[in-house]
Amino acid sequence: DTAVSQTPKYLVTQMGNDKSIKCEQNLGHDTMYWYKQDSKKFLKIMFSYNNKELIINETVPNRFSPKSPDKAHLNLHINSLELGDSAVYFCASSQDRTGTGELFFGEGSRLTVL
Amino acid sequence: AQSVTQLGSHVSVSEGALVLLRCNYSSSVPPYLFWYVQYPNQGLQLLLKYTSAATLVKGINGFEAEFKKSETSFHLTKPSAHMSDAAEYFCAVSVSFGNEKLTFGTGTRLTIIP
Numbered sequence: 001d002t003a004v005s006q007t008p009k010y011l012v013t014q015m016g017n018d019k020s021i022k023c024e025q026n027l028g029h030d031t032m033y034w035y036k037q038d039s040k041k042f043l044k045i046m047f048s049y050n051n052k053e054l055i056i057n058e059t060v061p062n063r064f065s066p067k068s069p070d071k072a073h074l075n076l077h078i079n080s081l082e083l084g085d086s087a088v089y090f091c092a093s094s095q096d097r098t099g100t101g102e103l104f105f106g107e108g109s110r111l112t113v114l
Numbered sequence: 115a116q117s118v119t120q121l122g123s124h125v126s127v128s129e130g131a132l133v134l135l136r137c138n139y140s141s142s143v144p145p146y147l148f149w150y151v152q153y154p155n156q157g158l159q160l161l162l163k164y165t166s167a168a169t170l171v172k173g174i175n176g177f178e179a180e181f182k183k184s185e186t187s188f189h190l191t192k193p194s195a196h197m198s199d200a201a202e203y204f205c206a207v208s209v210s211f212g213n214e215k216l217t218f219g220t221g222t223r224l225t226i227i228p
Contacts, residue, residue, distance in 0.1 A: 041221045045216070102160045103150075103158070105157030108155075
């Protein structure tokens with residue numbers, strides 16, 4: 001069983017469209033995250049949710065809207081896609097928020113905006 | 115604010131040779147330090163972590179890292195490289211509370227020469 005699963009794995013779309021990426025974890029973790037990895041492999045946190053509550057929103061445009069229906073799911077909706085949104089988006093989870101925790105990552109969703 | 119610097123975006127070693135990937139950190143409080151590995155088209159996976167216990171930390175796949183406070187370093191080593199070690203390696207630092215404060219380095223791509 002995949003611990004953290006993301007769908008879709010690949011997404012190709014036109015500028016201006018709206019798209020969503022779904023994430024589910026079956027580890028029973030309290031905290032989930034969205035990371036963006038750019039073409040230079042730089043990883044930057046976008047959002048963090050703890051028990052469905054938004055903890056952090058790191059200067060992400062409001063075109064990006066995370067939604068956590070329950071603590072096992074954290075979806076990412078992106079409105080009015082721009083070329084600069086092309087990246088690999090990783091969902092991750094951790095048991096809790098403490099800094100000693102280990103993050104478990106999904107396999108990533110590669111978004112290409114044309 | 116904490117940060118990590120990974121020296122060398124690309125490292126190539128021969129199969130069977132020593133692997134040394136460098137990471138220096140900056141933190142105003144005692145840090146927690148991590149090494150993650152990313153295989154092609156996969157998410158990140160924790161290799162090992164330092165959480166203020168033993169300064170020499172052993173991880174999976176024969177990797178280890180030593181925390182040196184005086185040098186603010188946390189270099190990753192493996193005595194004998196294997197072809198399967200080819201991947202991207204990320205050093206990361208966190209403060210004592212808040213996984214959302216986990217800050218990743220820019221990564222080092224390890225290539226193994228047969």
